Amino acid sequence: MSTENYQPETLAVHAGTVRSQFGEHSEAMFLTSSFVFENAAQAAARFIGEQPGNIYARFTNPTVTMFEERLAALEGAEQCVATASGMSAILACVMGVLKAGDHVVASQSLFGATVNLFNNIIKKFGVETTYVSATDVSAWQAAVRPNTKLFFLETPSNPLTEISDIAAIAKVAKACGALLAVDNCFCTPILQRPLELGADIVIHSATKYIDGQGRVLGGAVLGSKKMMEPVYGFLRTAGPTMSAFNAWVFLKGLETLKLRMDAHSANALGLARWLEQQPNVARVFYPGLPSHPQHALAMRQQKTGGGIVAFEVASSQGSGKEAAWRVIDHTALLSITANLGDTKTTITHPASTTHARISPEARAAAGVTDGLIRIAVGLEAVVDIQNDLARGLK
Numbered sequence: 001m002s003t004e005n006y007q008p009e010t011l012a013v014h015a016g017t018v019r020s021q022f023g024e025h026s027e028a029m030f031l032t033s034s035f036v037f038e039n040a041a042q043a044a045a046r047f048i049g050e051q052p053g054n055i056y057a058r059f060t061n062p063t064v065t066m067f068e069e070r071l072a073a074l075e076g077a078e079q080c081v082a083t084a085s086g087m088s089a090i091l092a093c094v095m096g097v098l099k100a101g102d103h104v105v106a107s108q109s110l111f112g113a114t115v116n117l118f119n120n121i122i123k124k125f126g127v128e129t130t131y132v133s134a135t136d137v138s139a140w141q142a143a144v145r146p147n148t149k150l151f152f153l154e155t156p157s158n159p160l161t162e163i164s165d166i167a168a169i170a171k172v173a174k175a176c177g178a179l180l181a182v183d184n185c186f187c188t189p190i191l192q193r194p195l196e197l198g199a200d201i202v203i204h205s206a207t208k209y210i211d212g213q214g215r216v217l218g219g220a221v222l223g224s225k226k227m228m229e230p231v232y233g234f235l236r237t238a239g240p241t242m243s244a245f246n247a248w249v250f251l252k253g254l255e256t257l258k259l260r261m262d263a264h265s266a267n268a269l270g271l272a273r274w275l276e277q278q279p280n281v282a283r284v285f286y287p288g289l290p291s292h293p294q295h296a297l298a299m300r301q302q303k304t305g306g307g308i309v310a311f312e313v314a315s316s317q318g319s320g321k322e323a324a325w326r327v328i329d330h331t332a333l334l335s336i337t338a339n340l341g342d343t344k345t346t347i348t349h350p351a352s353t354t355h356a357r358i359s360p361e362a363r364a365a366a367g368v369t370d371g372l373i374r375i376a377v378g379l380e381a382v383v384d385i386q387n388d389l390a391r392g393l394k
């Protein structure tokens with residue numbers, strides 16, 4: 001399908017669809033690990049790449065290809081490579097574009113497993129990473145070395161919703177010959193399109209908003225055909241590919257992504273405004289609030305503030321941790337779990353869960369205080385979410 005003249009809502013429903021001989025309306029799920037050839041000559045032509053077509057599901061699968069085409073259309077990317085999880089998308093990206101001796105400059109506000117990947121795995125292969133402030137563009141410039149090959153960030157960050165200026169950081173990357181990769185998990189292409197702002201690579205954990213109902217794991221790497229060639233090469237050889245079943249779930253997830261992102265965002269804004277009015281809330285972090293330090297940048301770069309809200313319970317309520325745990329333990333509707341991007345609202349205490357393994361000093365430097373709570377706002381009525389939190393805040 002030519003995707004040029006359609007709006008995102010339309011692309012999300014139609015892009016990438018290929019029908020089989022049966023003319024099915026809903027996308028088919030091809031549960032097959034290999035594909036049959038008409039004769040030996042065709043098999044040979046497929047294997048040496050003379051003839052396009054499917055060979056084996058570690059290389060390609062028609063359901064996975066439909067998902068890749070649809071997400072590529074939404075991000076405005078030439079090519080998308082689907083992966084088994086968000087983490088394998090990041091692994092495929094770094095294995096594709098880096099080699100021993102390269103240097104990475106990364107935001108210090110990254111998903112925990114991403115930090116572990118850079119510090120404990122990629123480092124073993126001779127790639128060093130320097131962490132800098134997500135919000136200070138001059139710090140990215142100052143961290144550049146002659147061998148810097150990749151800049152890596154996610155925006156908004158987790159859990160404090162810091163906003164990195166993608167266009168400004170892309171300029172710094174370009175000037176020093178490095179690539180910029182943006183983990184676009186929190187915004188999805190519905191709210192933010194990093195490639196249009198100058199990024200070279202977009203990463204997704206499809207597990208979150210793209211599925212939208214907390215069912216399956218998946219990920220994606222997107223960029224130019226040339227840049228995706230070694231990323232796909234890694235995947236085809238090493239094998240953390242997306243399954244056909246998961247691709248089918250994500251195809252259906254993309255169809256409602258615009259509606260869900262709008263609803264998550266409206267609920268999150270309603271909850272953030274209400275939290276700002278609560279006497280026992282010391283501080284609210286939400287890019288859609290005028291009180292957010294990068295509100296103007298967020299409103300330029302993203303369509304809405306997104307679905308993630310963080311807040312600090314006032315310390316007059318005893319120790320920060322006690323006060324935060326009291327709020328969490330008085331909820332009945334909200335799910336105490338670290339997942340996000342689900343229809344069901346989730347609540348977490350970052351200091352004792354997602355950020356528990358880092359030192360108290362590093363946690364303080366990252367702004368993750370003991371009183372901090374993160375909410376991934378779902379699709380329930382916002383008044384019910386507010387009432388659920390009000391009990392513990394009293």
Ligand SMILES: *Cc1c(COP(=O)(O)O)cnc(C)c1O
Nearest residue numbers: 085086087111154185205207218
């Ligand atoms: C969850 C998440 C990941 C990792 O994705 P998985 O699908 O769990 O492997 C990466 N980045 C961000 C921002 C995430 O929230």
